Amino acid sequence: MRVWLFAIARNVVIDEVRSRLRHDRRMAAAGRAVVEAGEPSSDFTSTTIDRRLVQIALRRISADQATALVETYLRDRSYREVATELDVPPATLRSRVHFGLKALRLAMEEMGVQRGT
Numbered sequence: 440m441r442v443w444l445f446a447i448a449r450n451v452v453i454d455e456v457r458s459r460l461r462h463d464r465r466m467a468a469a470g471r472a473v474v475e476a477g478e479p480s481s482d483f484t485s486t487t488i489d490r491r492l493v494q495i496a497l498r499r500i501s502a503d504q505a506t507a508l509v510e511t512y513l514r515d516r517s518y519r520e521v522a523t524e525l526d527v528p529p530a531t532l533r534s535r536v537h538f539g540l541k542a543l544r545l546a547m548e549e550m551g552v553q554r555g556t
Contacts, residue, residue, distance in 0.1 A: 462495075463495055466488070466491055466492060467550050468551075492547065492550065493547075496550060501539075501542070503539075504538060504542055504543075505539065507521070507532055507539050508536060508543065511532070512536075
């Protein structure tokens with residue numbers, strides 16, 4: 440019974456990972472298609488695609504780093520305030536942000552997102 444349950448759990452995880460990868464590839468392809476078409480897209484469409492790509496990339500990095508980035512960059516909160524809330528020293532939070540940005544950049548590159556100039 441135990442082996443059977445592990446096999447089911449394994450298959451569910453594999454299916455979920457494959458589904459996310461397919462979705463990530465479709466989003467990256469849609470972003471590239473908009474750029475390659477050279478057509479001026481509305482700000483809403485660009486912003487929506489950008490937000491979705493960042494959300495996907497944030498899921499690919501550690502939870503601590505993602506939380507640090509969301510709270511400091513996206514919610515524009517101070518390091519001191521976030522560090523107090525997370526009960527970590529400010530230096531630890533700064534390290535999480537630093538390494539989180541590197542991990543986020545790498546995750547986005549793996550998704551096919553190119554850096555803007």
